[in-house]
Amino acid sequence: MDFNISEKGQDYLKRVKAFMRDEIYPIEEQYHKDLAAQENRWVVLPIIRELKEKAKAQGLWNMFFPDEKHGCGLLNSDYAVIAEETGRSFIAPEIFNCNAPDTGNMEVLIHYGSDEQKAEWLPQLMSGEARSAFFMTEPAVASSDATNMEASAVVDGDEVVLNGRKWWSTGVGHPDCKVGIFMGVTDPDAQKHRRHSMVLVPMDTPGITIERMLPVFGAYDEPYGHGQVLFENVRLPKSAIIAGPGRGFEIAQGRLGPGRVHHCMRAIGAAERTLELMVKRSMSREAFGRPLAKLGANPDVIANARMNIEQARLLTLKCAWALDTKGIMGALQEVSMIKAVVPAMLQQIVDDAIQMHGGGGVSDDDFPLTALFAYARVLRLADGPDEVHRAMVARLELRKYKS
């Protein structure tokens, strides 16, 4: 048994930590102020482009790819610990070209894309020039049940025609967002998991309208944002269908696995940073003659945070290790477990940290806690709500008893 990551992973981790310490933390606060001061916040400030170049130059780039060809050849368990570091800052993932939904989209292209699709989009995405979106969730139905999906991707001769309204398309507001992956029904009469297709769709294709950006607890999360996007008779060559018609579910399962793990890894980092804020505040303020850290149930709050982070991290690492050693099909219960456990854990710790901060805790301008709360709260819904993941964990548990 060994809870240490690989030597290569340790080397990367050390360099990522140094980069975070030297380049990112020092400019974070000013960055957020500068962005807030923009008339149009849907922009990439020069400091971000600069840091991306620096990160790329240091080889701290596309670290999420497990192979050496596209990435750095890090194990998922190595990357887990690195992603945790990047999760401590809202801006870090983009700087390392490791942020959602691009990581998942690139993986789809690599595993399921045609040579043509790869040639057109992979270089831009891997270099960080272009960014991408994912069009799955819909406003009109309960998307927790993917079979509810109403959007269509109908084959019409040599073309495929997209129609429907999607929302919670993260990153669609980014000025570099050039392409998306759209999921829709191709054959409503096919077997339940063979009905849908995934289609690669350039954002400048006629018929696409970003109807609005969604505010989440008052934040638009610029310059990424979460969009509601209307597709009206969006026509593309049939070759835009990824891996051919009817394979949407199959791709989704493959895509969402690692994506969920990455989300959880970053959320662990966010939880660590939150606990750090909580502890520091609790040590710096006094009430009733004691520092808050020593007052009443506050030590329990701190201890529970530490114990819950620690357990959730280990579960996430175990999941990453299962991905490394058994592949996605050998890690299904683990993936669902972390997706149900980690965001809820983060939400609780942020809530406790808010309470520990008193009035300052609920002020967006004083601490990042409300932003962290929104992040956690959304994550309990994104990529499947807690309920769906718990149901999956239970289903797989029962299966162990069936002969």
Place this chain on the structure above:
Amino acid sequence: MDFNISEKGQDYLKRVKAFMRDEIYPIEEQYHKDLAAQENRWVVLPIIRELKEKAKAQGLWNMFFPDEKHGCGLLNSDYAVIAEETGRSFIAPEIFNCNAPDTGNMEVLIHYGSDEQKAEWLPQLMSGEARSAFFMTEPAVASSDATNMEASAVVDGDEVVLNGRKWWSTGVGHPDCKVGIFMGVTDPDAQKHRRHSMVLVPMDTPGITIERMLPVFGAYDEPYGHGQVLFENVRLPKSAIIAGPGRGFEIAQGRLGPGRVHHCMRAIGAAERTLELMVKRSMSREAFGRPLAKLGANPDVIANARMNIEQARLLTLKCAWALDTKGIMGALQEVSMIKAVVPAMLQQIVDDAIQMHGGGGVSDDDFPLTALFAYARVLRLADGPDEVHRAMVARLELRKYKS
């Protein structure tokens, strides 16, 4: 035993419900849109002034006063149920001239104000022309322990001089906000609960600066707002001190009791409205072949919401009844109990409702759930954090065993 409110209360309740149904609910959505569309949102839209006049004309005005002279002669237990109704809408309390912090401030004036103070401010506040603020919490210290307070109200000859920085002064952004009550240390050497004074301070007194308005989960809560306010050598005649120097704590205790009860009453109403939203959504969406309302643990979520609201309401009514029959000193444990129970109950139900709404639940533009969440979250800190109230409940419980 009788869980019905008085006949008079029932009559008022019926009329308030009708007013809510006929006048307020129908315009709520448009009002919020219109306000959001203003360049300057720190304004009172005409519809609000109109509805205030209507409510006043119908005698649905200042209902929180228990006496007939200032109010309608309703019992606290009557008003509890009425305040619950008004708590279903963010705009209703002002329309009935029943919103914080004005209700508490008016009560301070009536109970502790000099004739001069009453003559100058009561008519304006009771008519709804002027609004007010309360300056207690401070950014630099843990205000959960009131003895930490650093602001000063020093007597200097015939004058009193205010210095210090306050925050979370709700309503200070309102264009009609004309006056505030400021709490500060007058005599640091006096016995712990005799050090502070409350001072009535017109908002146009020189030396007062609203440094900033605090954003809470992305919302400024216009046109009320929560302000951070700097007092620099604010000079007032000594007669501005309410009830004389050193009586700040005494007044605070009297003021905060009913204020906390009113907060809880409204929060019950907010919880009812949240449950209504949750149930309606759960009945209107299907997943995995069943309406959400019937799916998995969702019935438990709904049942828990109902059971927790019901219990919290009864506790609040019991508290109001205790205020009616035994006065504030006979209701201390009840007041602390509801303040610890109700906001946390509301937060949980809102969180569950968000989950039941899926992505829509976290979008500010689609449902009022994020606003309700912010409201609940702030209420767990305002007027004393949960922790302080639980500590008080425990202290009073132990006291029962002391001879």
Place this chain on the structure above:
Amino acid sequence: MDFNISEKGQDYLKRVKAFMRDEIYPIEEQYHKDLAAQENRWVVLPIIRELKEKAKAQGLWNMFFPDEKHGCGLLNSDYAVIAEETGRSFIAPEIFNCNAPDTGNMEVLIHYGSDEQKAEWLPQLMSGEARSAFFMTEPAVASSDATNMEASAVVDGDEVVLNGRKWWSTGVGHPDCKVGIFMGVTDPDAQKHRRHSMVLVPMDTPGITIERMLPVFGAYDEPYGHGQVLFENVRLPKSAIIAGPGRGFEIAQGRLGPGRVHHCMRAIGAAERTLELMVKRSMSREAFGRPLAKLGANPDVIANARMNIEQARLLTLKCAWALDTKGIMGALQEVSMIKAVVPAMLQQIVDDAIQMHGGGGVSDDDFPLTALFAYARVLRLADGPDEVHRAMVARLELRKYKS
């Protein structure tokens, strides 16, 4: 609004309290020791018969009946507070002839029994000479769904024939247990809620075998006990069917309503006694330089206990008042709410009290906490598990939205 019980209720309450203080608490400990010392514990010790006579002589007898003819003419809301007192002691309910399942059985007889049935059994039960049992739950099926019931009550000419195995028949071990009410399927082809009958069955009828008494967390709860009882071709005249064949469900609903309320009332009393034990222990022991009552999160534990008891009590009182003013059909949601809330609340408080007592808390010989725990734990299953009651609360909640 009035949270006081009626004057008559207050008078009875005062007398019950005095009786508890003067007659019951002083002998409780010795009684339990004496019983434990018996070779055969399935006996009624003389002190119990003595106290029953005393209680009867003082008119503190059958107080659960709401009418004056059978009981004392107390309202359910009056009795709620009185039952709470009796719930503080495991032996009190029998002493006042107010314990389960006799109270429910007597009510069935009064409301549904034939004149003959009443004449034969009511006097004995009301005088406390005889005791009774209720045969519903079965070991072979999930009894939470009553339609699973396998036992049969088949009409055969002028007779009815009972077959089946029942368990959790409380009180069946009592030497005075003379009669029971048995529920079984009469017509499997009838409409779902018309299939079952309730049959009055003397315990000495041939074919009845008490197979075993069930140990619950090590206790047999002598001399009452919970029995597993086999019915093999138990033949009775057809007139033994209560209210005629097919009315079992209807009677069960009527019977279980008040029975559940009484259970909850007593459980509130048990919770109060537990909190008293917890507080006293916490004030009498020191660790790390402070009494446990002041240490760490312990004040929160105490406060939460107080707040949860208070809320659960109010919900129970409201339910009793609804029974008084609207009858069982107007109190269905309330009944299910308290049955889901109160036992779980009690279990949590007992668990916390155990923790506060340290090692002593888990020793049966040192404190009654393990017995209280067993009582609470069983109550979360008896008369329908928590899950069934929450489901009912949810179902009735949804119904409010159906047109």
Place this chain on the structure above:
Amino acid sequence: MDFNISEKGQDYLKRVKAFMRDEIYPIEEQYHKDLAAQENRWVVLPIIRELKEKAKAQGLWNMFFPDEKHGCGLLNSDYAVIAEETGRSFIAPEIFNCNAPDTGNMEVLIHYGSDEQKAEWLPQLMSGEARSAFFMTEPAVASSDATNMEASAVVDGDEVVLNGRKWWSTGVGHPDCKVGIFMGVTDPDAQKHRRHSMVLVPMDTPGITIERMLPVFGAYDEPYGHGQVLFENVRLPKSAIIAGPGRGFEIAQGRLGPGRVHHCMRAIGAAERTLELMVKRSMSREAFGRPLAKLGANPDVIANARMNIEQARLLTLKCAWALDTKGIMGALQEVSMIKAVVPAMLQQIVDDAIQMHGGGGVSDDDFPLTALFAYARVLRLADGPDEVHRAMVARLELRKYKS
């Protein structure tokens, strides 16, 4: 990173599993019945002695020792997984000579005992001939704060004299219990952590009285039991003091670390077995047209159990690995974390399993769930209550921020 145990560990694990499957599970039920049928249950039934011999013959013996000299040379992380297996059965630990408090006592002897002490007692304990007890907790004080200890171990010339009353001395009822380790105050004026001594005391020394065995939720846990033991002027040669006077605290810290880890390891196994019972029951019973496993919130209950076990196990493994790689002083936070997390996790799962079993769940004779509950409940108090461990976790967390 590697979540697999060592090859050697895997070999042992495989053999332990086979032994459990072939030798222990098949006789468990009969063993408990046979023991229950004994007039005197404080005996070792022949089957246990037989299985001990078999286990010893197979080398599945004393596996807890990390060294090859006394044990099998297994890592703590190997043993963790093995102890988990043994924790699935109440009788397994003794059969492998791996049960508390003997494991901890043997380790004390090895690390702190004199040659003479080792020579006299180690062979008997290691061979399984003799068993031992540990005398720490006291009935008269809050033992969560060890400085409260009142028992004394006073040096008087060449002798040490023990006085005091201890309780919760596990295993003291066993017929083979020959020796104990007693902790008492030697020098009340010494520095706080230098006051106490540990003394090795043969059980047949004059002055030792087992006053009573403590019943825990109705069970005496024969033939081990938890005793209350009086020491009255128990005189021993001074050489009976382990490692010399004043080193009691130091030894306690060393002793309790691994002991707590072993407890947690076994508790994980108990949780796994409980989950197995829960799932099997939920799949075998139907209500409302579905197996319980699919009904309402039950899948969430199952999923939560799986997720919480998994997290707690990983934390325990991490702790064992920390012990292997950094020693006890490098694993202090981990040890306190698992002690606070694991028993509470087990208690919750047992409680949920009871609920899933309905009435059968609370009957001692039908399922082992009440026994598992008692085990979990006691474990939340034994070797320090949850509260003390959470406080330690918090203290160590704060320490990270101190320069």
